[in-house]
Amino acid sequence: xxxxxxAIRPGKPLSEARPDSSRWARAGVRRLVDRLATRTVTVGGxxxxxxxxxxxxxxVAEVIPLFRPPTAARLESVTAKALPAPSAVGVDEYRExxxxxxxxxxxxxxxxDGSPVPGPSLEGLAGATVxxxxxxxxxxxxxxTSDGRLLPVTVKFQxxxxxxxxxxxxxxxxxxxxxxxxxxRPIRLLAYAETAAGPKAAALxxxxxxxxxxxxxxxxxxxxPVRQEVRSRLPLPPGTRPTALALDIRxxxxxxxxxxxxxxxxxxxxxxxxxxxxxxxxxxxxGAPVTLLGxxxxxxxxxxxxxxxxxxxxxxxxxxxxxxxxxxxxxxxxHPGPVAAFDASRRDKSFVTADDSxxxxxxxxxSGATLLSLTGESGVVRGVAYAPKADGLLVADAGGRLSHWxxxxxxxxxxxxxxxxxxxxxGYNAPExxxxxxxxxxxxxxxxxxxxxxxxxxKGTFYALIFAVPIALLSxxxxxxxxxxxxKGIVKPTVEIMAALPSVVLGFxxxxxxxxxxxxxxxxxxxxxxxxxxxxxxxVGAWRFAPPAFRKSVKAGSEVGLLLPLVxxxxxxxxxxxxxxxxxxxxxxxxxxxxxxxxxxxxxxxxLVVGIAMGFAVIPIIFTIAEDSLSNVxxxLVxxxxxxxxxxxxxxxxxxxxxxxxxxxxxxxxxFGRAVGETMIVLMATGxxxxxxxxxxxxxxxxxxxxxxxxxxxxxxxxxxxxxFLAALLLxxxxxxxxxxxxxxxxxxxxxxxxx
Numbered sequence: 001x002x003x004x005x006x007a008i009r010p011g012k013p014l015s016e017a018r019p020d021s022s023r024w025a026r027a028g029v030r031r032l033v034d035r036l037a038t039r040t041v042t043v044g045g046x047x048x049x050x051x052x053x054x055x056x057x058x059x060v061a062e063v064i065p066l067f068r069p070p071t072a073a074r075l076e077s078v079t080a081k082a083l084p085a086p087s088a089v090g091v092d093e094y095r096e097x098x099x100x101x102x103x104x105x106x107x108x109x110x111x112x113d114g115s116p117v118p119g120p121s122l123e124g125l126a127g128a129t130v131x132x133x134x135x136x137x138x139x140x141x142x143x144x145t146s147d148g149r150l151l152p153v154t155v156k157f158q159x160x161x162x163x164x165x166x167x168x169x170x171x172x173x174x175x176x177x178x179x180x181x182x183x184x185r186p187i188r189l190l191a192y193a194e195t196a197a198g199p200k201a202a203a204l205x206x207x208x209x210x211x212x213x214x215x216x217x218x219x220x221x222x223x224x225p226v227r228q229e230v231r232s233r234l235p236l237p238p239g240t241r242p243t244a245l246a247l248d249i250r251x252x253x254x255x256x257x258x259x260x261x262x263x264x265x266x267x268x269x270x271x272x273x274x275x276x277x278x279x280x281x282x283x284x285x286x287g288a289p290v291t292l293l294g295x296x297x298x299x300x301x302x303x304x305x306x307x308x309x310x311x312x313x314x315x316x317x318x319x320x321x322x323x324x325x326x327x328x329x330x331x332x333x334x335h336p337g338p339v340a341a342f343d344a345s346r347r348d349k350s351f352v353t354a355d356d357s358x359x360x361x362x363x364x365x366x367s368g369a370t371l372l373s374l375t376g377e378s379g380v381v382r383g384v385a386y387a388p389k390a391d392g393l394l395v396a397d398a399g400g401r402l403s404h405w406x407x408x409x410x411x412x413x414x415x416x417x418x419x420x421x422x423x424x425x426x427g428y429n430a431p432e433x434x435x436x437x438x439x440x441x442x443x444x445x446x447x448x449x450x451x452x453x454x455x456x457x458x459k460g461t462f463y464a465l466i467f468a469v470p471i472a473l474l475s476x477x478x479x480x481x482x483x484x485x486x487x488k489g490i491v492k493p494t495v496e497i498m499a500a501l502p503s504v505v506l507g508f509x510x511x512x513x514x515x516x517x518x519x520x521x522x523x524x525x526x527x528x529x530x531x532x533x534x535x536x537x538x539x540v541g542a543w544r545f546a547p548p549a550f551r552k553s554v555k556a557g558s559e560v561g562l563l564l565p566l567v568x569x570x571x572x573x574x575x576x577x578x579x580x581x582x583x584x585x586x587x588x589x590x591x592x593x594x595x596x597x598x599x600x601x602x603x604x605x606x607x608l609v610v611g612i613a614m615g616f617a618v619i620p621i622i623f624t625i626a627e628d629s630l631s632n633v634x635x636x637l638v639x640x641x642x643x644x645x646x647x648x649x650x651x652x653x654x655x656x657x658x659x660x661x662x663x664x665x666x667x668x669x670x671x672f673g674r675a676v677g678e679t680m681i682v683l684m685a686t687g688x689x690x691x692x693x694x695x696x697x698x699x700x701x702x703x704x705x706x707x708x709x710x711x712x713x714x715x716x717x718x719x720x721x722x723x724x725f726l727a728a729l730l731l732x733x734x735x736x737x738x739x740x741x742x743x744x745x746x747x748x749x750x751x752x753x754x755x756x
Contacts, residue, residue: 007090037217056732062725064732070409072393077377078114080400083107089383089396096449097168098385098394098402099155101136101143103129106155108170111394111404119170124151124177132203134192135294136385137343138249140175140202142192147179150192150213167648178229180213183203191247196228200251200268202234202240210234214251214271230271236264237279246293246302252318255302257282257290263304265316272463273580280326284310284334294342296349296365300426301329303351303365306341311353312363314733319429329424330368335359341384341395349445350412354384360393360405364412366423366445371412376403411719419450419726435690435701437720439709448723452690453739454730456700460682461675464610464618465698468675469614469668472622479623480630484557492627499620504544507684509615515604515685518612523590524578524698525608528571535570539563594697602697603687610685611696614678622671629663630656662749667743673735679704701725733744 020614056650080086086100086107097117098109100646104220105125108117127147132144136155143151159166180187180203189204198215205211217228236242236256244257247268254266261283267275285308292305302314311332318324337355344351349365358376365367378399383696386393390412393405415422422431425447432446433455454600474497479488518525539562543551586593594600633656641651657664679702682688687699688709714721 001085023460038558054727057206059725059729059732060695062722063729066411066414066719066722066726068227068411069216070407070412072372072374072405072407074374074376075404075406077401077403078112080107080109080114080396081116083109083400085398086382087130088133088136089394089402090155090385091387091394092168092170093388094159094166094168095387095392095394095404095406097170098396100129100383100396100400101133103131104128106153106172109402109434114402117170120172122151122153122172122174123176124153132187132190134190134247135343136383137346137388138295139683140192140194141506142185142190144180144190144200144203145177146186148179148184148187148205150178150179150180150187150190150199150203152194152199158296163628165503178213180211181340182230189242191245192251193251195249195252196655200247200271202245202247202254202266202268204245204430208258209240210236210242210273212254212268212274214268216271232272232274234266235276236276240264240279243289244291246294246295246297248295250299254756255293257293257304259289261286261288261290261306263290263314263326277326282306282312282314282328284308284312284331291339292342292353294344294351296344296351297346298426301349301365303342303344303353304341305335307337307338309335309337309355311335311361311363311750312337313368313479315426317429331367332359332363332368333370333373335361339634340381342487343384343386345386345387345390347390348412350386350390350409352384354381354395358382358395358397360384360395360402362393362407362412364407366413366425366664367415369415369417371409372407374405377401410462410717411722413446413448413718414723417450419448419723422449423447423449425746431599433692437714446720450703450727450730452692452725453701453706455624455692456690457676457702457704457731457734459607459694459700460610460614460678460686460702461672463607464614464675465668465672466680467611467615467619468606468622472619472671472731473626473669474717475619475666476623476626476630476664477652477657478560480627481648481656482557483560486555487558487560492624495620496625498616499624501617502680503617503678504680504684506613509679510681510685511559512607512610514613515609518609519604521575521603522602522608523582523586524571527578527581528574531574531577532567532570535566535573536563537588551631563721600692600695600697603689604687605687606699607686607696610682610699613685614675614681617678618683620672622667625670626660626664627665629660629667632663633659665749666746668743669738674721676734676738677704677731678702679708683708703731 027748080100083100084102086102089102090099093284095111098111100107100109106124108119109115110117128145128147130143131146134142140152143153145151152175156171156173158169158171163384176727178199180201181494186206187203188206191202193200203211211231214230216228216230218228242256243257243259246255252269254268256264261281262279263276264279282304283306287477288308290304292304294303300315304312304314313329314326315329316324316329335355336359338355340356341354342351350361350362351365352362354360358379358381360374360376361370362372364371376395379399379401382398383396384393391604392407422433424431425434426445433451435449435452436447472508479491591602594602598715636656637659638651641655682702683705688701688705689699690701690703691698707727710720711724714724
């Protein structure tokens, strides 16, 4: 028998409830996985933020040197031993050997201690003394003698390396002397240039006469060319006392500074009949004599120094519909004393000036900025030299003392003004924004204004959004509120797949196929803005009069299938009407009409093409995010609106659209960021020309495309290299500011409409 104590009692379970250990185990695993997932996502997010900050730090580190101020530290001065008072000074590229011009010729001294360096003497002097000279550092230097001759001399340095030791040997290359004054009178001022036709010179004699020497080359039909020296005198206005001369390296323009603070220009293109312009007052103070004239690299900009310490840059401008004229470009910081010496850099547009008290200033001719102000030792300055590598200055005073200044100035052309403001470049008749980083000559000046690139970036983005935003937002509104679910299930994935198309493919198609097609139908494209909406409105009106049986056969929300052929037909009608308009109203060629009537040129690869191509790339992003926001509006809001008698269209515009506005705004801003950072479409679908023109028929260059084009060929650490990193920093800042503003506005809109 069974134990009666174990008998089953009515109303009690068979056994006591026990906890399900497997269920608790599964819950623990889920909690562990949840914690691991949370920490993994958190760590991944921190890694992404850290990577972005690291990229930002790298970019900033490359940009900072652009804005570091130049520095110079004076070394201990030395005295050129056993040397009379010099009148000019130069230095080799390593700043080890200085060459000084004295009345007896050219002497060489070491910059570290002033000791003599063995070197050749000037044989062409032949007992005469040097009384004048042309500027050093410009190839051959002309030496004027006390007997009216011109001695062309080139200072050279032979560099040799043996057992790791550098040896520098100075040398002088002389050519045959030229007779400037047959009477043998001393030369007081001299300007000299070696041109393709031969040497040209201008000299002020001790008698006050200004004489010219030019070489003319005659090419006979048979035989070698024959060169002939042409001497002439240049008559000056009465009372003119020249104090400085400057002749450009082409031998075309001679500038004459006077004791009255005026400047005259003589056109020497015809050596037999030089033309003298009217005097122009150039001194910084009334009556201050001009003390020096000199050219910077390229010999297009003339530097004028005067007795009052003023330094200014002047150029000869040849403008359309105006007489050629001398124009002052910049005034630089004044010296405390009369400007006594000048030398120009052989690498860029910087130059150095010195006054007679030893004060030095380094300027940059293009930006108009004074980069350095240095105070030297007291002593009358006789010469200053800018080192060939632009990494040092050498000053010689009347006592033969040499002062050496190593200079650190790797980016003299970079200022906020040159990067973002208008700059008056050589060859331009007014200040402009220009990006032009390469050129064909050594004296070319890089023009690195980022303003045209910023303008091009915003221009391309504007036209892309003008095309993409209306189409994307209206499509998203229709798909979320009116389209049949079956059709929506096909359309939305198709549009999302469009976002996966590589931008290089879109750019390739836009540049090679779309641009020529658009060029053929430009009038029709603009007419489509009127014809297509009119066709749709006519179709809607016709739909109301369609037979009820036909209307019932079309599923609600799939009417768009009937509109697509209509839109295609409307586009064809627009293109056909555009041809008629071009033939009847635009003189048969809209490009010629744009040029003659509006002054607009049509480039095949232009902003219109970029707007269509880049808009096509942006539409999927805006459509997807906006459609999700519209579809996620709570259904009770839609149902309540419809229950109160509102139509579907009224509900969509007045309830759904405001409620989804934060998401819609985010979609537009993300599309904006996509357009700003686009590279390949902009690069391939435009002329990639960095111009600032609002015309839709012209191209542009964007920041991103410019980085892609220029960075592979930019020398590492150079000004162009760092400026491109600055462009990348600007792109980063633009997207950061736009996204931050978009998030703030989105949160504000969300707070406003979340109570609905």
